[in-house]
Amino acid sequence: MRDEPWDILHLDIADGLAEVAQRERGVLLVLWWRTLPLGTKALLPAETPLAGDQLLALAAQLVADQAAARGAGLASPPRAGVDGQARSALTLDEAAALPVLDALEAAAAPAAADARPLSVVVCTRRRPDMLSACLASLARQASAPGQVVVVDNDPAASARPVAYGRAGVTYVHEPRPGLSIARNAGLDAADGEFIAFTDDDVELHPTWTAEIRRAFSRPEVDAVTGLVLPARLETAAQRAFELHLGGFTSRFTPLLFDGGFLQETWEMGPQVWRIGAGANMAFRRASLAGLGGFDERLGAGASGCSEDSEFWYRILAAGGRCLYEPRAVVFHHHRRDWRGLRQQYRAYMKGHVAALVVQADRYGAPGDLRRIRRQLPVYFARTGLSAIQTLDGWRLRLLMEEVIGWGLGLQYLLRPRWRRRAQAAVGPRPAVQLGAPQHA
Known part of the structure; x- marks a missing residue:
């Protein structure tokens, strides 16, 4: 795999479609309708320029998918099937009759939810520069969270100079190694009705906190996950992870996971990792605390990972629901090298x-x-x-x-x-x- 940097080009198609000019290197197109992410398309230099009508053909299917998943008359997002994809929520005739642009405008309308009942927990270990960028993106949120908790999992407390003294930030030093231990320490320090978790190698879209709160406006939802887009595609390892291995999440329409998802996969093994990514997840505090927090045998610094998906499993097994809502967007810095x-x-x-x-x-x-x-x-x-x-x-x-x-x-x-x-x-x-x- 050639080690030539790729660009990431974000295009808002709400105000018209312009062509993509000839590129000298690969590009990942990220298409938006205002603040609503629609989908992505990877283009090699030989596939550019991309004329407006070609971009329209690409966008048309993405727009139709959004309208079908968010159309009027749907009481809730489509349920997730065995493969983590949407069960058909509408017939073809119903989908064809939807007022597509109205559905898009409604879905892209700014979230009016107040993020003050939300506590955001950022766990970090020996990455002060990345933590600084993450906290800067939190400071740019359209709706500020009520609290930001930084959990420093480095025994040497390397995050203290970055986090200490920032307005609205609660600093917690948890020297015992393990991401689950750090997340549970963040839960103990958080005082919000809703608790969101992200990582130090993530930067947040300005509407992230508001979209998390909007997702919890559905009273049946116990946990929310969101879309994770790449922040950079500068190295071959980053491109391999995102473009060939699927990245963290590549779905752009909402999905509701419930106990039926566990039942349908009971004999084959429930694929709960399809619900989302731990870098972009949130919970009702009552649900998180009521089920005891994260299992400290699992996660980075312990067995390796999956403390997040194991907790989603517990929520579903207890009769709860998890909502994947891609309007809540974060940008992740993937591993730069093959090692x-x-x-x-x-x-x-x-x-x-x-x-x-x-x-x-x-x-x-x-x-x-x-x-x-x-x-x-x-x-x-x-x-x-x-x-x-x-x-x-x-x-x-x-x-x-x-x-x-x-x-x-x-x-x-x-x-x-x-x-x-x-x-x-x-x-x-x-x-x-x-x-x-x-x-x-």
Whole structure:
């Protein structure tokens, strides 16, 4: 993969479509309707210039998808199916009859929700420059949150000079390593009715806090996740993660995840990671505290990752709902080099296996252990065959890290003390009988 920087070009098509000029390097187009993200399109230099009618053809499908997902007459966002994609909410005739532009304008209208009941928790470890940029983006929010909590997970307290003394910022030093430990420390220090979490390598769209609050205007929603766009595509590793591996989230229409999502995937292993990304998530405080906070056996600094998806699993199992709302946008600084990306993928797989063990122990879902023993090896084989056929050496190297992470994760099956570890944090048993029919 050639190591030539790509540009990111944000285009607002609400006031007309202009052509994309000839580019000397690749470009990721991000199309918007005012503050509503519509979709992305990666273009090689040879695919430019892009005429206005070509851009219109691209935008038309994205606009239609938005109108169908947010159209008048829908009582709630479409429900997520087994694959984490929207179940059909409207018939073709109904979608064709929608006033598309009206639906877009309504969806893109500025959120009027007051963000003061929101506490934002930023966990950080030894990245003061990134933390400074993150806090600067929080200071530019159209609706200021009631509180910003910075949790410094560095024993040397390297974030103190960045965070201490900033208006509206509560600084917490938590020297015990582990992202779940840091997030729970942030929860303890937060006083808002709603708690949002983001990371120090993220910068926030100016409407982010207002959109998080708007999403919670639906009383049935216990957790919210949002869209994660790349902040830069300057290196081959960043482009591989975003353009070839799918990045963090690539959906631009809302989705509602409920207990039915768990039931439908009970035998195959619920794919709760499809709900969103921990860099852009929020909770009702009552739901987060009521289920005990994050499991400190999981996450960066412990088993690797998946403390966020494991908590979403608990919410759904307890009868709650998670809303993916891409109007809440953040920009993530992906790993710049291959070494960092390989470490990330090893940690992801190790943490994923650990979370599957935790979920199987807690709820007895047969699909969780089946995914470890059967589905993941099949995934490795298929991915490896595809990478060999396409001569993608970089993908084979990442796959090797995933296999190593899987092997490291298997240790948790053989650690009864770790599996039995009591944590006040595990929360109640499911409010519904999972695996049995659930009625509305």
